[in-house]
Amino acid sequence: xxxxxxxxxxxxxxxxxxxxxxxxxxxxxxxxxxxxxxxxxxxxxxxxxxxxxxxxxxxxxxxxxxxxxxxxxxxxxxxxxxxxxxxxxxxxxxxxxxxxxxxxxxxxxxxxxxxxxxxxxxxxxxxxxxxxxxxxxxxxxxxxxxxxxxxxxxxxxxxxxxxxxxxxxxxxxxxxxxxxxxxxxxxxx
Amino acid sequence: xxxxxxxxxxxxxxxxxxxxxxxxxxxxxxxxxxxxxxxxxxxxxxxxxxxxxxxxxxxxxxxxxxxxxxxxxxxxxxxxxxxxxxxxxxxxxxxxxxxxxxxxxxxxxxxxxxxxxxxxxxxxxxxxxxxxxxxxxxxxxxxxxxxxxxxxxxxxxxxxxxxxxxxxxxxxxxxxxxxxxxxxxxxxx
Numbered sequence: 001x002x003x004x005x006x007x008x009x010x011x012x013x014x015x016x017x018x019x020x021x022x023x024x025x026x027x028x029x030x031x032x033x034x035x036x037x038x039x040x041x042x043x044x045x046x047x048x049x050x051x052x053x054x055x056x057x058x059x060x061x062x063x064x065x066x067x068x069x070x071x072x073x074x075x076x077x078x079x080x081x082x083x084x085x086x087x088x089x090x091x092x093x094x095x096x097x098x099x100x101x102x103x104x105x106x107x108x109x110x111x112x113x114x115x116x117x118x119x120x121x122x123x124x125x126x127x128x129x130x131x132x133x134x135x136x137x138x139x140x141x142x143x144x145x146x147x148x149x150x151x152x153x154x155x156x157x158x159x160x161x162x163x164x165x166x167x168x169x170x171x172x173x174x175x176x177x178x179x180x181x182x183x184x185x186x187x188x189x
Numbered sequence: 190x191x192x193x194x195x196x197x198x199x200x201x202x203x204x205x206x207x208x209x210x211x212x213x214x215x216x217x218x219x220x221x222x223x224x225x226x227x228x229x230x231x232x233x234x235x236x237x238x239x240x241x242x243x244x245x246x247x248x249x250x251x252x253x254x255x256x257x258x259x260x261x262x263x264x265x266x267x268x269x270x271x272x273x274x275x276x277x278x279x280x281x282x283x284x285x286x287x288x289x290x291x292x293x294x295x296x297x298x299x300x301x302x303x304x305x306x307x308x309x310x311x312x313x314x315x316x317x318x319x320x321x322x323x324x325x326x327x328x329x330x331x332x333x334x335x336x337x338x339x340x341x342x343x344x345x346x347x348x349x350x351x352x353x354x355x356x357x358x359x360x361x362x363x364x365x366x367x368x369x370x371x372x373x374x375x376x377x378x
Contacts, residue, residue: 020208022270023267023270023271030269031267034223034267037223038364041361041364042358042359042360043336043358043359043360043361045359078212078220078223078361079211079212079219079269080268080270081209081212081219082212147233166371167375167378168375168377168378169231169232169374170231170234171231171232171367171371172230172232175371178367178368179367179368179371182355182356182360182364182368185357186356186357189356189357189358
């Protein structure tokens with residue numbers, strides 16, 4: 001299983017956002033939607049061996065985590081609006097301490113990065129890390145930040161974690177996922 | 190200069206489409222919007238050395254070509270809706286035989302693939318091509334298809350062209366661009 005987690009520092013935690021304003025009042029939800037796209041989509045196929053966690057840290061709070069499971073997900077199309085509609089639906093159901101399914105393969109629970117890090121051994125994808133092409137083994141679970149850097153508090157949580165870079169330029173989170181998956185595809189083929 | 194051209198087989202040629210239905214009535218304009226994103230965006234920067242040609246082949250016709258120039262483009266954000274709004278604006282101005290600027294760095298003209306191929310020496314990005322990592326030199330101009338394969342007529346136009354692949358899996362056009370640009374970044378660094 002490959003796992004990605006993306007911290008959405010401003011991504012709203014209420015399902016009242018407009019699908020017509022993902023980059024604005026939804027707190028750059030568009031960034032997270034593109035990470036869903038790059039985590040799952042192949043040409044005319046889905047990556048069934050991927051799980052993607054979206055950590056929503058925006059208003060009104062508290063933090064929530066939305067999980068997309070490639071093995072189960074349905075009704076997902078590549079466009080931003082499609083994954084945003086599934087996130088909006090997840091945010092509209094009662095949110096408890098354990099993952100609850102909102103639509104097939106999409107789940108939501110309370111809690112954010114600290115809780116997820118206690119459950120899954122993540123590595124960090126970060127421009128200052130070791131080049132993935134030179135890595136003897138690739139991490140199975142990768143944490144990324146959205147358009148903002150990790151906060152000081154988040155940096156404390158991930159201190160000492162392995163860090164990997166996908167190349168010489170600093171890329172958007174979704175592009176980083178695409179490049180890493182390409183390296184994984186090559187090693188598996 | 191790096192150049193990408195993407196054939197949008199169903200992408201509408203009228204500016205009346207809705208920004209709320211890019212994947213539907215706009216003829217999968219979302220695919221082309223993601224190609225704009227992957228062609229230009231770096232983390233907190235734009236790739237100024239890229240040009241991206243969108244070949245719109247959908248209703249009502251005739252074919253039109255929209256050009257985004259990284260060195261000049263303004264008002265472009267990463268979300269699909271942002272590039273779609275610039276395409277819609279381009280489609281709303283009178284369209285002649287030569288490129289006319291609709292917003293800074295965005296141009297439109299009549300004509301499609303045949304005309305563009307006569308002007309620029311493209312290579313084709315295609316899962317059956319030679320692996321880019323093994324290529325002694327990378328192509329400076331790359332042609333891709335959207336979610337549909339090249340038509341028989343298009344295949345005739347590109348017969349004999351160099352073909353390159355980015356890996357063992359068949360990827361979406363925008364992901365293909367991301368992986369190729371990563372390889373280019375590595376060679377330039």
